[in-house]
Amino acid sequence: MRAASIHLVFYIGNMYTSPMPPSSPLPGALQKIQLQRRALLQRLARLPEVAIGSVSVVRRKCGNPNCHCARDAGHPQTLFLFRGDDGRRRCKLIRQADSDRLLQAGDHYRQFRDNLRKLRALNQREVQILAALLQQKALHYE
Numbered sequence: 001m002r003a004a005s006i007h008l009v010f011y012i013g014n015m016y017t018s019p020m021p022p023s024s025p026l027p028g029a030l031q032k033i034q035l036q037r038r039a040l041l042q043r044l045a046r047l048p049e050v051a052i053g054s055v056s057v058v059r060r061k062c063g064n065p066n067c068h069c070a071r072d073a074g075h076p077q078t079l080f081l082f083r084g085d086d087g088r089r090r091c092k093l094i095r096q097a098d099s100d101r102l103l104q105a106g107d108h109y110r111q112f113r114d115n116l117r118k119l120r121a122l123n124q125r126e127v128q129i130l131a132a133l134l135q136q137k138a139l140h141y142e
Contacts, residue, residue: 026133033126040119047108053083055094055106079103 059074
């Protein structure tokens with residue numbers, strides 16, 4: 001024999017509401033997302049300057065047949081910043097004095113993009129949780 005379940009419905013004003021089950025994991029999941037979002041936003045705000053685009057080392061062969069570059073990839077000679085604007089790819093030569101700074105700024109840009117991607121995923125998960133929460137709190141009037 002199955003025990004009858006009791007479902008309480010509260011009357012508020014002229015609207016019927018049914019309470020959310022107390023064991024629902026959804027509010028806890030929302031709090032977890034908020035903590036993760038806060039950490040990501042702090043990481044995004046703390047990043048120093050970024051080089052928008054990709055900073056790449058171009059290797060060239062020196063032409064000496066006895067040099068190791070004749071067999072390998074070549075000497076790291078120049079550093080370029082590749083950036084696409086209005087659908088066209090642009091290439092800028094980076095001065096030797098700025099190479100360390102731009103390499104770090106390129107790494108920061110990759111970190112920024114990765115954190116932004118994680119933030120978008122969190123936002124999407126949050127919307128899914130809120131939709132599920134809406135379904136749990138929905139009034140099914142018969």
